[in-house]
Amino acid sequence: MLDLSEFRSVYLEELDEQIQIMEEELLRVEKAGSAENGIQRLFRAAHTLKGSSAAMGFFKMKSLTHEMEHLLDKVRNNELQMTDRLTVLFFQSVDLMKILQQEIVQHNQEMSDIHAMTLLLANYMHEHEHEQLQVQEAPHSSKLVPRSAAKANELLSRLEAASSSGVQFKWVKFTLAADCGMKQARMKLIEMSVCETADLFCTIPDLSAEWDEPDNHRQLDCLIGCPLTTEELAARLEGLSEVEGIEIQECGMEQLQSELSPKKEAVLQEPAEPVIGDKTKAQTIRVNVDRLEHLMNLVGELLIDQTRMQQLDKDFRQQFGSNEATQELEQLSDHLQRTIGNLQESVMKVRMLPIEQLFVRFPRMIRDLCRTLGKEVELILEGGDTELDRTLIEDLGDPLIHIIRNAVDHGIESPEVRREAGKPAKGTLRINAAHEDNQVMITIEDDGAGIHADKILRSAAAKGMISQTEAESMTEREAVNLIFHPGFSMASKVSDISGRGVGMDIVRTDIERMNGLIEIVTEKGKGTIFKIRLPLTLAIITGLLVQLSGRTFVLPMTNVTEIVRIDPAMIKKVKGVPVLFIRNQVIPIVWLHDHFGYERSDHTKKHIPIVIIGRAEKRIALAVDELLGNQEVVIKSLGSFIGKVEGISGATILGNGKLALILEAGSIIKMNINSY
Amino acid sequence: MNHSAHEQYVEFGVGEENYAIQISDVHEIIKMQDITDIPNCPYYVEGVINLRGRIVPIISLRSLFAIGEEPFTKTTRIVVVHHKDDSVGIIVDRVNQVAVYADIQTPPERVGGISETYFVGIGIAAAGLVGILKLDEVLIRE
Numbered sequence: 115m116l117d118l119s120e121f122r123s124v125y126l127e128e129l130d131e132q133i134q135i136m137e138e139e140l141l142r143v144e145k146a147g148s149a150e151n152g153i154q155r156l157f158r159a160a161h162t163l164k165g166s167s168a169a170m171g172f173f174k175m176k177s178l179t180h181e182m183e184h185l186l187d188k189v190r191n192n193e194l195q196m197t198d199r200l201t202v203l204f205f206q207s208v209d210l211m212k213i214l215q216q217e218i219v220q221h222n223q224e225m226s227d228i229h230a231m232t233l234l235l236a237n238y239m240h241e242h243e244h245e246q247l248q249v250q251e252a253p254h255s256s257k258l259v260p261r262s263a264a265k266a267n268e269l270l271s272r273l274e275a276a277s278s279s280g281v282q283f284k285w286v287k288f289t290l291a292a293d294c295g296m297k298q299a300r301m302k303l304i305e306m307s308v309c310e311t312a313d314l315f316c317t318i319p320d321l322s323a324e325w326d327e328p329d330n331h332r333q334l335d336c337l338i339g340c341p342l343t344t345e346e347l348a349a350r351l352e353g354l355s356e357v358e359g360i361e362i363q364e365c366g367m368e369q370l371q372s373e374l375s376p377k378k379e380a381v382l383q384e385p386a387e388p389v390i391g392d393k394t395k396a397q398t399i400r401v402n403v404d405r406l407e408h409l410m411n412l413v414g415e416l417l418i419d420q421t422r423m424q425q426l427d428k429d430f431r432q433q434f435g436s437n438e439a440t441q442e443l444e445q446l447s448d449h450l451q452r453t454i455g456n457l458q459e460s461v462m463k464v465r466m467l468p469i470e471q472l473f474v475r476f477p478r479m480i481r482d483l484c485r486t487l488g489k490e491v492e493l494i495l496e497g498g499d500t501e502l503d504r505t506l507i508e509d510l511g512d513p514l515i516h517i518i519r520n521a522v523d524h525g526i527e528s529p530e531v532r533r534e535a536g537k538p539a540k541g542t543l544r545i546n547a548a549h550e551d552n553q554v555m556i557t558i559e560d561d562g563a564g565i566h567a568d569k570i571l572r573s574a575a576a577k578g579m580i581s582q583t584e585a586e587s588m589t590e591r592e593a594v595n596l597i598f599h600p601g602f603s604m605a606s607k608v609s610d611i612s613g614r615g616v617g618m619d620i621v622r623t624d625i626e627r628m629n630g631l632i633e634i635v636t637e638k639g640k641g642t643i644f645k646i647r648l649p650l651t652l653a654i655i656t657g658l659l660v661q662l663s664g665r666t667f668v669l670p671m672t673n674v675t676e677i678v679r680i681d682p683a684m685i686k687k688v689k690g691v692p693v694l695f696i697r698n699q700v701i702p703i704v705w706l707h708d709h710f711g712y713e714r715s716d717h718t719k720k721h722i723p724i725v726i727i728g729r730a731e732k733r734i735a736l737a738v739d740e741l742l743g744n745q746e747v748v749i750k751s752l753g754s755f756i757g758k759v760e761g762i763s764g765a766t767i768l769g770n771g772k773l774a775l776i777l778e779a780g781s782i783i784k785m786n787i788n789s790y
Numbered sequence: 791m792n793h794s795a796h797e798q799y800v801e802f803g804v805g806e807e808n809y810a811i812q813i814s815d816v817h818e819i820i821k822m823q824d825i826t827d828i829p830n831c832p833y834y835v836e837g838v839i840n841l842r843g844r845i846v847p848i849i850s851l852r853s854l855f856a857i858g859e860e861p862f863t864k865t866t867r868i869v870v871v872h873h874k875d876d877s878v879g880i881i882v883d884r885v886n887q888v889a890v891y892a893d894i895q896t897p898p899e900r901v902g903g904i905s906e907t908y909f910v911g912i913g914i915a916a917a918g919l920v921g922i923l924k925l926d927e928v929l930i931r932e
Binding site for chain 1: 831
């Protein structure tokens with residue numbers, strides 16, 4: 115039995131990629147009409163998947179892509195028109211492929227029935243075959259010369275350069291086992307292990323080009339440069355699976371030159387091929403996420419040590435004054451700081467992905483939503499190249515999808531209603547991502563009906579979430595923010611689009627878990643904007659250091675909306691609760707001391723530092739004893755023994771080696787909001 | 791419970807009494823550190839310390855056994871033990887020695903006013919009785 119597990123992950127990655135490409139191209143074709151290279155790309159994706167699915171033994175996927183490929187082939191040869199019906203058929207096929215993909219991922223076998231779909235595709239072909247103007251034999255592709263003149267030249271110059279620096283060339287000839295499955299993939303794996311040991315110049319057959327060898331081809335020749343002796347090399351390359359034999363030959367530069375040159379001439383006589391997307395050496399590599407995670411942890415440790423070192427440096431200078439040794443220490447510490455700063459930035463960058471990754475899911479989703487709901491929505495995606503931590507991108511998916519579904523379902527009205535209201539029939543949904551300081555700002559803006567505060571109040575009162583008197587005393591803002599209340603749902607009927615009554619509450623919790631902030635701005639009849647602010651990364655944040663009763667605490671900067679110093683006389687009381695009037699907002703003041711059971715420090719000071727933290731429209735003013743400034747901090751968990759502590763999300767190690775607890779704004783607000 | 795006579799224990803004192811923990815459970819013994827207290831925690835959790843970049847929670851046996859708080863002295867130590875995948879530090883008044891007990895008996899209902907559930911047994915030593923702690927019980931958190 116052939117063990118395919120090694121190939122499985124490669125196959126699944128490819129599958130994912132190709133399905134994504136197909137979906138994108140289909141959307142483009144649907145929007146802009148068929149463009150030749152779009153069809154070409156679709157065809158290639160179907161073709162690629164057909165081959166690899168067959169090799170992996172996923173025959174349903176194979177037959178499905180086979181039918182698609184067949185149709186696309188006709189389209190690209192202008193024998194068929196790309197009609198709306200055909201596009202829809204292709205969309206349905208891609209959906210089915212996704213289902214199959216899920217089944218392969220979860221159960222390693224295909225379970226869904228594809229018969230109906232293939233029949234539909236085949237029928238379409240059959241029905242439209244008569245319309246064909248002429249049946250043209252597709253010209254047999256002339257891939258006789260995989261190596262173009264440019265490539266031969268490039269190779270030759272690389273060889274010459276290597277030879278002049280004293281590199282010894284060798285031909286390593288692999289013969290695969292006769293029963294080896296997926297020979298191309300196996301050869302790729304061999305190529306990879308050769309690259310680990312030596313400089314690889316070229317392979318025969320060329321693995322970076324399209325595969326057109328017969329199925330029984332099992333010879334792979336690699337030209338390498340390597341200082342090892344033949345025996346050493348043989349020992350290194352031993353033990354590759356499914357390799358029957360390895361033959362290593364020394365080979366001189368002259369020989370290679372003579373081998374390459376005549377070919378070069380032969381190539382030159384041919385009409386020069388346009389070099390489209392000349393496949394250069396891959397500029398990217400795939401790295402296991404765990405390794406990145408580990409790197410990030412190490413950088414975190416370095417960062418902590420470095421802040422400690424700075425502190426020590428300061429102490430030394432105080433103790434011994436400025437002499438040669440302390441100066442050198444200072445220089446060293448400064449240099450380390452710069453280097454670690456760069457290192458941190460680089461590692462963070464490696465973990466960053468463009469938010470595009472998330473955005474690509476939306477066009478299809480909107481298209482489907484519009485079809486089911488009978489609405490027209492123009493989706494505008496902006497700032498797809500905005501980068502943020504990959505864990506954040508993953509966690510952001512669900513909340514964003516939820517907000518978007520809500521916007522299309524409840525926000526944007528049906529075309530008739532919109533026309534009546536004097537708006538264009540087609541609604542607009544704009545999703546924007548941008549960097550703002552050290553944060554990412556994501557806005558989801560629709561030009562729909564807006565959120566009606568009175569409707570929400572009625573619904574909330576009917577559900578018993580608030581009392582009648584509460585409902586009457588609520589401001590519009592407060593009312594709108596009720597949608598974040600657990601168990602609140604606007605939908606009068608539960609649909610599969612939105613409205614399971616768990617929606618916005620979960621969205622907010624998700625965002626807050628990422629140390630983010632979500633806000634709504636809404637105007638009746640004009641539309642709604644959701645604003646999400648997130649830190650760039652989860653592991654290292656900018657924190658505001660504050661002091662409470664002699665203890666240092668860290669507040670994530672993302673939660674801080676304002677820092678002010680106030681005169682104690684500015685504190686007013688509303689219904690016995692100390693509040694602060696600031697910019698026409700009444701903000702309750704909280705002394706964390708009381709929550710944590712510390713003594714409040716004396717109030718004889720002239721000014722009290724106040725940190726205003728926010729969650730949605732709720733603001734809370736934290737009275738602290740002192741502001742100590744902000745600093746990058748590495749978040750560490752308190753561990754399973756301590757577990758969850760209300761108001762605390764973790765701890766960090768400060769420059770002096772001491773620990774500071776990180777405050778969790780969300781739960782602090784929650785703890786206090788109930789009392790107002 | 792299978793306690794061989796060759797099992798080694800770290801023996802330490804809290805107040806007048808001596809207690810012991812199996813040596814295989816002990817990670818290290820360190821001097822008193824700066825402890826960062828954590829609000830709203832059970833009474834016997836003193837806080838957390840920075841142990842070479844790791845965050846380690848610290849509990850006080852005095853609090854847990856209600857022996858009455860005493861200021862830390864020169865001999866006060868933190869015994870860091872393994873707990874599940876984490877480490878937990880236990881503050882003790884003094885660490886005596888590594889000991890082997892030839893005779894370990896099942897604990898009576900109360901051991902010096904402390905519930906028997908905290909103990910796996912009582913070691914009989916020349917200097918007196920030593921309560922061998924049942925870590926799972928001592929470090930339990932509801």
